[in-house]
Amino acid sequence: MLSKHELIEEVMLLPIEDRAYIIDSLIKSMNPVDPDIEQKWIEVSKIRLNELKSGKVKGVSGDEVFSKIWKRFEK
Numbered sequence: 001m002l003s004k005h006e007l008i009e010e011v012m013l014l015p016i017e018d019r020a021y022i023i024d025s026l027i028k029s030m031n032p033v034d035p036d037i038e039q040k041w042i043e044v045s046k047i048r049l050n051e052l053k054s055g056k057v058k059g060v061s062g063d064e065v066f067s068k069i070w071k072r073f074e075k
Contacts, residue, residue, distance in 0.1 A: 051057045
């Protein structure tokens, strides 16, 4: 059996998509998802995606979002 340090070294060699999957799985194992809440988030996500695609709402760039966050916390 690998030590935790060896395991981490092995995982770091994987492609980023695989590492993201492992991270997501570990987080979910520590804080299990409520299926009802997960379903609600899926529904909301689909609605928001459709609003973006239809032009009903306009997206905001990540740079703009983080700029506003930093300004808010500078106060």
